[in-house]
Amino acid sequence: MRLLLSPRFRGTPPRSRGVLPRFHGRLHDPRTATVIGRWLGAAVLVCFVTGVVSHVLQEPPGALADRLPTRPVWGYRFSQGLHVASGIAAVPLLLAKLWTVYPRLFVTPPVRGVRHALERLSVAVLVASGLLELFLGLLNIAQWYPWPFSFRQVHWALAWVMVGALLLHLAVKAPLIAAHWRHRSPGTRQLPAPDARDRRSLLLGVGAAVGTVTVVTAGQTSTPLRPLDLLAPRHPDHGTQGLPINRTAAQARVSATAVRDWRLQVTGPRPYALTLPELALLPQHTEELPIACVEGWSASARWEGVRIRDLLDRAGAPHDARLRIVSLQRAGAYGVTEMGASYARDPLTLLALRVNGRVLSADHGYPARIIAPNRPGVLQTKWVSRIEVLT
Template sequence: MKLPDIKEPEFKAPAHHVGVTSRVGTWLGIAFGLCFVTGLISHGVQHDWPWPTRPVNLYRITQGVHVISGVASIPLLLAKLWSVYPKLFERPLVKSVPHALERGSIFVLLGASFFELVTGLFNAAQNYPWSFYFPTAHYAVAWIAIGSMLVHIAVKIPVVRRTLEPRSEERTVLSRRAFLRTTALTTGVAVVATAGVTVPWLRKVSVLAWRSGSTLPVNRTAKAANVVVPANWRLKAGDRSFSLAELRAMPQTTVELPIACVEGWSQNATWTGVRVRDLVSGGDVRVESLERDGLYRATTLPEAFAQDPLTLLALELDGEELSPDHGFPCRLIAPNRPGVLQTKWVTSLEVTA
């Protein structure tokens, strides 16, 4: 008995039009590209890549763009997925080598993209419900995501170019434009609702922004770091040592610098303390903390930063003595550095090169 022919499903909704897919894909490619490049910068800065001390807000901007472009990618990725999912029902599954590459790149791209965006959001919230080390995994999968995206673009570039031409026969009609407008609006709302973490003038309207209050946030408290300041604490600086009273008696410098965290939030603060170059000089400086088991308990301050007049061993924050959570008795503050490298609870400065 002959079985009845099974018709493949037809998808004629405006959202599934190739012109819509091309436009949303272009927006997603821009957002992903920005997120990848700025993430690469952040990774490099934390792993001793050459990085300037000026402008003082450069890392704040690049990391802010990284997080904001990641947030923007979420609704764009969902819209793109909704637009292309009918392709999953196409038969035959593989038509040619380019088609096989396209399908494979889409599968890898979707998996890597969702991994990056979901783990990135959890990282921004400082919530880690997994056993792997986030920075290493996030960095590695970012290369997989960008590689698969480039393969996908290479396969699809003829279609994208054709559909984006002003006189294309596949020009988007009103209903398709409505879907695009909705996607753009949703993306804009997501950005505005969260961008207050890094854009100060948006903080009053960024209802979903994390860590955007008027006081300087704290990622790791003294209690969480198991830091206990001994009564006889002294700062070791090269072959010299200083008590807290001796540091306060030295010439004090006041600067306004931001703390720019890898999670995306940033905030300006006024810092007062002793210039690092007045304590040690002559090369890169290893900065060690009273913290014993933190991943960033010790950092290296490149010579350019150590000699910069804005780099301080801060004793005060906004005119008041540092609290334990902000790094008492003293902490490092330098221009254009990630927050994780602004060591708190400093106990020694040692020239290494």
Template sequence: MRLDLRMPAPPGRLRRGPFREGAFSERLHDPRTAVVLGRWLAAAFTVCFATGLLSHVLQQPPDWLRDGLPSRPVQGYRITQGLHVVSGIAAIPLLGAKLWTVYPRLFAWPPARGPVQAAERLGVGLLVAAALLELFTGLLNTAQWYPWPFPFRQTHYWAAWIAIGGLLLHVAAKAPLIAAHWRRPSPRDGGADRRRFLLAVGAAVGAVTAVTAGQTVPGLRRLDLLAPRRPDIGPQGLPVNRTAAQAGTASVDTAAWRLRVLGPRPYEVTLAELRAMPQYEAELPIACVEGWSASARWSGVRVRDLLERAGAPASSRVRVVSPDRGPYGVTELGPHYASDPLTLLALRIDGEDLAADHGRPARLIAPNRPGVLQTKWVTRLEVLS
């Protein structure tokens, strides 16, 4: 007896109109096409999930990990967050093509023949809803547009877990069908149509990637047509997400400004005294969660020198405080960051004093660190441990 591994016909009849029975007879709605697109989409989702989880941990590390976060490689966060946004944008046309291929099955009627199938279809519904929410909110986040009443970061984080969990359950449920069509040669009937369709989807993915990845990949900068940011446009040739006016720091009096360093031997210094200390220079990127990144030459005083003068142990964790009224006005540096010789309290960028929007008179700059944690307008360093 020959086993028929084709996608089973739905029980009963499909809904009327465009969802009626027999309305989807072309080969592009077959299991082979769905499996090929599923492989591409699963790869994009996996990369996006893994890099997004890393970004979340770097921004809000759990207590057991916060002292172990590494400051190297220097370009680490720039690469991983760039991959996160690129893979998320690539997943948009892939998800659209995948849903177009399988959506006749989504409207089968009756919707389930029993509890097992009902649970499977509920899981598919959660997977589709979570995936659409992830890509929609993530895309608008790249433009810093939040037209919804719920918090973006927490919602994006938990929806990612729902999406990846739903994806794993879906793969497990469809494993026999996926295995049957994973490497099966395309039949002559409809094979050319399938290849053309998959080529069109691949071209769409390549196009949206090429015209948006330039905000992270320097080699694609000339093609950066649809990305919301150009990394070479902004004060002193570098973009800013939060201006001094937005942070309420535009009127900082540099003559009266003081940096306080609180440790076993607390002290404070003026801007002139900071400038008289040994100055160091480092080529470091600003890499933001929205996906854009750009490098600059920063110069200033090493944070570890400031902490050593305060009598702080080499394994110290440090709180960085600024008058910024936003959610990242206060951040923390783990021991690996605080002791890294590339972590600077920067006073200059590319040979010029910092502009107000870049954190004048002093800002933090550290390797392998999200841009939101590169605190600007620093007024205090507090040794915590």
């Protein structure tokens, strides 16, 4: 691709020049950077919007908690799968973008005025936050957390820093982007044939890389692509009872004694408790619902159990009541979750006792777990021991 090191740097570079290589080639030009930047911008936009959707569903602000949509039932499965896929696709795009602009990342003097200072600041923050955001996201997909801070809070904050830096960068570079947005920039001469071919080759290579990493990982969400699910950390069809498991009963420290002595406690105006046999005597309902994890994998299953709204009616709960769900787990996050009225009163929301025709295994939440439509997997609480009506 005519990526050449300057002849002046073939030997030991002068001390005043530093040790960084200098690239001279037509592919390190505004037109190439603009084309790749458009693709990267689209991936970042999709990833950001779907990330906001995920955050709102997990931590709904204020009164919105009781009005979250439960339809379509596959909504979170689609949005979170798109979030992870667009984030993975952004990795080769960001690397290619950095390659095209590399010669201009290290210039002297470093600042040549207010506009240039703003540009340099936006680039520094954008590159740092973008690399860190994607790095943390990839480790989260693999469920590896070698850091002491909360991934979700840092990931959420970094997303806003990255978008803010991107908007500032676009504002500063708007004239240059506009001049090179179209296939032929006005007032510029035709590129030599070798350079034009090299640019097409570069863009085709980047496109192929994006397509490849997407196809071999998106199968963890997209059923048609499952035969090609080669690099995704989770395969939706692998796991006990036909479903993957993120946290086992042993990891959650759910003891055999706690399960053996289990009774479901339901609070409210008319509180009561049920043993597992008593719960099994209540009207049972079977629903086909997906379970979608924030790490990107999802799978559908047949769930059988008691409708949550039937349990609430028995407790005399008001129609607009919110719930607090308490798990037997003693380790890990989301041992206590809340459920808004829109989910609690939905006829598809179950306290599930069986999955795919079999009693829940210990790792899938025996004796009972929550399953609800269009709800993040981390909130589909396992090993449910208590349902509290909040007034």
